[in-house]
Amino acid sequence: MLEADWEACERGYYAGELRIQEKELRLYTKCNAIIAKHAAFFALIAYSALSMTPHWLDEALTSQTKKFFFYNFVVVAIGFNMLAMVVTSWCMIFGPGLAIRGPPGSMKRAVEGMRDEEAMTHLFFALGQVFLTLAAVASASSSCRWPSRAASP
Numbered sequence: 001m002l003e004a005d006w007e008a009c010e011r012g013y014y015a016g017e018l019r020i021q022e023k024e025l026r027l028y029t030k031c032n033a034i035i036a037k038h039a040a041f042f043a044l045i046a047y048s049a050l051s052m053t054p055h056w057l058d059e060a061l062t063s064q065t066k067k068f069f070f071y072n073f074v075v076v077a078i079g080f081n082m083l084a085m086v087v088t089s090w091c092m093i094f095g096p097g098l099a100i101r102g103p104p105g106s107m108k109r110a111v112e113g114m115r116d117e118e119a120m121t122h123l124f125f126a127l128g129q130v131f132l133t134l135a136a137v138a139s140a141s142s143s144c145r146w147p148s149r150a151a152s153p
Contacts, residue, residue, distance in 0.1 A: 021107045025099055028114040032088040035125055039088070043081035046132055049139075050074045066138060073135035080128035087121045 050071065091114050099110035 036088040039084040077131035084124035
């Protein structure tokens with residue numbers, strides 16, 4: 001009788017642990033979906049900046065160095081946003097798949113794997129935003145026209 005109670009207690013504990021891990025898995029999947037959506041959007045913005053350069057930018061970017069920095073920042077921003085999108089998509093596909101179809105204990109393994117990849121996806125996403133901002137700064141700084149100083153009396 002005591003062993004049956006002990007086993008029932010263990011089963012209840014493991015069932016509760018699985019419920020919590022399932023909630024964590026859903027949370028990580030939702031967060032990854034949001035990051036993937038935003039990374040794809042910002043990669044599209046960076047690609048449009050790369051492919052559809054307005055005529056005023058060609059006129060403003062007279063220096064080859066300024067063009068070099070602008071285009072390199074845009075390309076790196078596309079790369080980091082695509083990396084963030086790929087890693088989050090990978091986690092959303094294979095994390096729940098491992099949790100459902102894997103051997104016993106794979107729910108915990110899937111949640112821990114998604115938790116480990118979260119830092120990497122946040123880093124890629126943040127770097128994509130930094131380089132997209134740097135590209136905007138390079139574009140804006142090259143189009144600024146500083147007024148010439150009038151001769152002082």
